[in-house]
Amino acid sequence: MNTWADADPDPPLDFHRRLPGYAITRLVEAPRLATLLGVGSVVVKDETSRFGLPSFKILGASWATYAALRETLGPVPDSDLTPQMLKEWALPARPLTLVAATDGNHGRAVARVANWFGLEARIFVPPFVSETRRRAIIDEGAELVVVDGNYDAAVDAALEDGGMQGRLLISDTARSASDAVPQMVSAGYTTAFLEVEAQLCADDREDLDAIGIQAGVGGLAAAATVWARRPHSGRRANVVVAEPEDAASVFAAVASGQPQTVAATTPTAMAVLQCGTVSLTAFPLLAAGVSCCVALEDKWSLAAVAEMGSCGVDTGPSGAAGLAGLMAGLRGAFAGPVREHLDLGTRSRVLCVATEAAAASAFSSDELIL
Template sequence: MTETSTSRSLTWYAHPAARNWTCAPASGEVQAFHSGLPAYSPTPLAELPRLAGELGVGRVLAKDESARLGLPAFKALGTSWAVHRILAERADGGRGAGPLTLVTATDGNHGRALARMARLFGQRAHVFVPRGLHPAAVSAIAAEGARVTVVDGPYDDAVRAAAEAVTAPDAVLVQDAGRPGYERIPGWIVEGYSTLFTEIDAQLAATGAASPGLLAVPVGVGSLAQAAVTHYRSRPADGPPAALLSVEPEAAPCVLESLHRREAVSVTTGETAMAGLNCGTPSHLAWPHLRDGLDAAVTVTDAESRTAARDLGALGVPAGPCGAASLAGIRAALTGPDAGTRRAALDLGPESTVVLLSTEGNAANPRFLDPRS
């Protein structure tokens, strides 16, 4: 059974049966690969007791992805594993040793991460970006050595342009959104994100805790949320299974709208400071996992995300707007009118552990910091 409610300030979806759904696990080789990369170390899981008191739960912790493999967001986990798999497959097939051109579309962090990994592995990168991406974000991608093409349209137009540009035999599309006929490489990117959740397991275990009672995930096309669902729905829980909450901008609620309809749909997106979440179509690859494995979904405003980012920063977690969306979403879900009903849907009590994925640092999104935005 699902529950839906809509008001001017909150859109909510709940699917409590998700905790009974299971799926196959990610590859067990991913973290060992990441451990061998230069600059690898687990990112912090910061304890935030002030937020636990505010939200009426036992513990709140934030997974701080503001310095992942030398970049200000989590995306390098997925791009590094995908590039590794692409190059390994090419070598196994006896194909030419010359450099590839790795092509993608991005709202910022994914493209910069792919450009960094292309440089690290001796490849080329061509990155398509939507109109309106902040010039500093474009410059950061170019500074990694990538060719950058600005598309006169939104993110989904950039995705189409990137796919159409892959015509030469030495060009490979490395996109994090799957579609029919294009699933293997997006699947590798999702697998790459599994390291983040393996780290959380170890970090919670070191404090004597089991799985989180609730984990909040910012959502664009849904690839990171797919990785979260894969991790927590593919293994026996040490205690009650984790509830998984997706958080999107009000301006780009493609996953929440799809969950309401129980089928993947596209939405027209608006302007939002949460640029990395400004996506109009769920990943084809992610959608079945999101439909069946997410417990709940909520949307947040830019103002709520900005407030959450300021609050996280004051607590020592340098969150950008996409990362801060997790806290904004938790606040929307656990406070205000009908909060008791939403807490019950998530099976949260006063002793529960809540984990927020702060997926980018404030340096990752210059638009958010720019007073003109």
Template sequence: MSEPRLVRNPLVSKESVRTLVDGSRDFHRSMPAYRPTPLAALPAAAARLGVGSVFAKDESSRMGMPSFKILGASWACYRTLLAHLGRPVDSAISLDELKAELAVGPGLRLVSATDGNHGRAVARMAALLGLSAHILVPEDMVPARIDAITGEGAEVEIVAGGYDDAIRRSAELAADDALVISDTSWEGYTEPPSWVIDGYSTMITEILDEIAAGTVPPPTVVAAQIGVGAFAAAVARGFSGRPAVRLVGVEPTDADCVTASVEAGGITTIPGPQRSIMAGLNCGTPSVIAWPDVSAGYDTFVTVTDAAAEEAMRLMYTDGLVSGESGAAGLAGITTHAAELGLGPDDHILVISTEGATDVANFDRITGARLAG
């Protein structure tokens, strides 16, 4: 495993980052169990770092799912199905109406590759709409995450290799009756991943609303974990109008495809498969559609070890926040590179805990909690 590193972004150009697309929020508000998720204070983390405050957007429970991914997956599924039916996006039909319309046509299947949370969210949407789901997962996915996907009623196919191999297999399955809902893009496939990014805008807008209301201090540093870059692109768009805010992109040391691409000056695929415990970040190739905003929007990219992610999970749990391995990556990036980032008491840090304990047994092992029993 390579050593953690910090890379100052030579490609930064915040004025070129696209603005946030907020068209999904009314749709999300219409979904069962929608409510804004909390911004949780992390005083133990602030004391450890010697900064004014640390707040975490807590995505451990989002519309009945243990991750923020339902935001992007639901909007991408909705938009993809509307397009499939030839309906305009502004038709504003409800999920129940969409389900009824789909029921009178030929059977459809939603297909997606995943490291866990995105695929589970796609499977949930398929179930809500009366469709079948075929989810591709890498061979090293832990049984708890596979069980969570099958628990949504989906068929799971285990693919030899890593996440990139699962992506390739999902693309092979695309057909008139099999719609691929991916959160990464490739040549010739960009619309659903762009809708995933747009779907995440609901969460970013919730954060911006709280900052505007004075509920939390305006952040000076925002850390966002990077897999293929969809979530990181949404964060970049949300803060593009605040150039004084430093954006820090965080990746595992052995799944650093965006950092490597920034160093190379363009999209690069790194050797795989990637095996970090930060399973949602185990990606070898940046998303084509996310790359322009991620490469232009971040001041700094950092990489972190699995041990740092585990320590960040424990630190967050000290303040009562349950964060999974990928969810804790943002804080891990800040704690690992605090000195190089030059943090001080005037800094206010915002991280996004993108998932809860999606592998409860591992969470209990790392933190000493007893969530499993």
């Protein structure tokens, strides 16, 4: 699978390591989850904190912004990077406003990256985004624009605004298969999986049989698929993608063999996954590499939150969606055929990714009533 992951001589991991505040996120052994899923072992990549933000999203936002600016500014100095160095490097690009659509974490990450580089940020959100998430974006110094309609409407508004003079669109989803920035966002996410690789090697357990991952627009799942199926790595881990049942755009696209748009208007506990259209840069990778798609009822994600908590990982319904997908697949109505399809047994090793902190979700059952 020849992708953006192998194309850059200045890889995202090297860039992230040089940023102030970089730290490898922990890999948690979860024997309770292994018993629950009927497998040999489960490890959880805890992405509930990155660079002081409560999700993995800044990995993609930071790399994509840097890669886009690098086209005209050249690379940053080959040394540890300080906030002052980042601002000085980006000075020739000013005035410049970073633009993004979000249902929560990506927009906040773009706003934080704008601060790093001394730029402005303008973030578009659909109306279902909670007040807590809106306030977090504003507190990063961004201008917030609420767009009538669903998440796709916010994406369209950001796309139009991002084409104006003095704007740079940092989108984590693509309307064209050739869009470069969403590819760079996904490339940035590979840092998390390369850390997992090193952590598994350190424990002399490089084998991995399955990965449970959330969908959304598909950027993180695409990064997981690329890593799991990278040539010459020796890995052939099955990738299980999970998303809300009424916003299952990846499920629909993989099933039909082409990108599909779903309504994605029904409220869900997995609010940051309420996306109606798969990213067109992610879709070919998902279609080629995903082993199983699971459309989830909220009960599964809420149960997964509790199970993650029992293993010391404090996440919310969106953050626990990867585990929820495995729970629904391996314990639900079609558990036998799913387990056989994934070839998972009592000796199998499984990875789940907890993608956001519980505080980031700020979920309450009241939010499901419109």
